[in-house]
Amino acid sequence: GQQLNQSPQSMFIQEGEDVSMNCTSSSIFNTWLWYKQDPGEGPVLLIALYKAGELTSNGRLTAQFGITRKDSFLNISASIPSDVGIYFCAVWFRDDKIIFGKGTRLHILP
Amino acid sequence: KAGVTQTPRYLIKTRGQQVTLSCSPISGHRSVSWYQQTPGQGLQFLFEYFSETQRNKGNFPGRFSGRQFSNSRSEMNVSTLELGDSALYLCASSTGRTQETQYFGPGTRLLVL
Numbered sequence: 001g002q003q004l005n006q007s008p009q010s011m012f013i014q015e016g017e018d019v020s021m022n023c024t025s026s027s028i029f030n031t032w033l034w035y036k037q038d039p040g041e042g043p044v045l046l047i048a049l050y051k052a053g054e055l056t057s058n059g060r061l062t063a064q065f066g067i068t069r070k071d072s073f074l075n076i077s078a079s080i081p082s083d084v085g086i087y088f089c090a091v092w093f094r095d096d097k098i099i100f101g102k103g104t105r106l107h108i109l110p
Numbered sequence: 111k112a113g114v115t116q117t118p119r120y121l122i123k124t125r126g127q128q129v130t131l132s133c134s135p136i137s138g139h140r141s142v143s144w145y146q147q148t149p150g151q152g153l154q155f156l157f158e159y160f161s162e163t164q165r166n167k168g169n170f171p172g173r174f175s176g177r178q179f180s181n182s183r184s185e186m187n188v189s190t191l192e193l194g195d196s197a198l199y200l201c202a203s204s205t206g207r208t209q210e211t212q213y214f215g216p217g218t219r220l221l222v223l
Contacts, residue, residue, distance in 0.1 A: 088153065100154075
């Protein structure tokens with residue numbers, strides 16, 4: 001089936017550092033999504049990307065829709081403790097269901 | 111506006127039993143999707159209900175079933191539980207229009223012993 005390869009699986013960073021993570025696929029998709037899941041909660045949509053090459057920001061978060069439509073990137077600038085959680089990339093598959101990557105778990109060291 | 115609610119939040123069952131999970135969507139939303147989340151497989155789509163009809167289905171065995179009521183509340187049932195069914199079960203609600211944002215509930219954590 002369709003698969004999204006998300007990396008890295010986990011990250012340990014210092015507060016204040018910038019973070020980069022990415023997601024790739026062997027197939028082309030027309031919509032890329034980035035979600036965040038806090039401990040004990042369901043995922044929350046952070047950013048949606050609808051156009052190849054699109055760069056979209058949401059506060060300290062910036063995501064890009066790859067020009068090949070097979071990848072996407074998420075950057076977090078100046079990380080803070082509340083950024084801890086699992087970040088998922090996702091795509092709309094045939095407009096009727098969402099496929100998720102396996103997530104990047106972000107840890108922030110004190 | 112109240113968010114998506116799921117009950118119960120935690121559940122412990124034994125192999126062979128069955129379980130029913132409940133999801134109440136955001137008021138006005140007619141679509142409810144169910145996902146299974148495990149450390150190994152991540153988030154996997156189970157099925158979607160829209161206006162009391164199953165509209166989409168993932169690749170799960172027939173032991174996993176669901177239904178939706180006229181008030182859009184949805185239930186998911188798993189029969190003959192297996193150890194591998196231990197997971198966080200999430201539901202998400204949306205208006206049901208194409209590619210509309212899905213809003214997730216906090217999930218039900220099921221442990222099968």
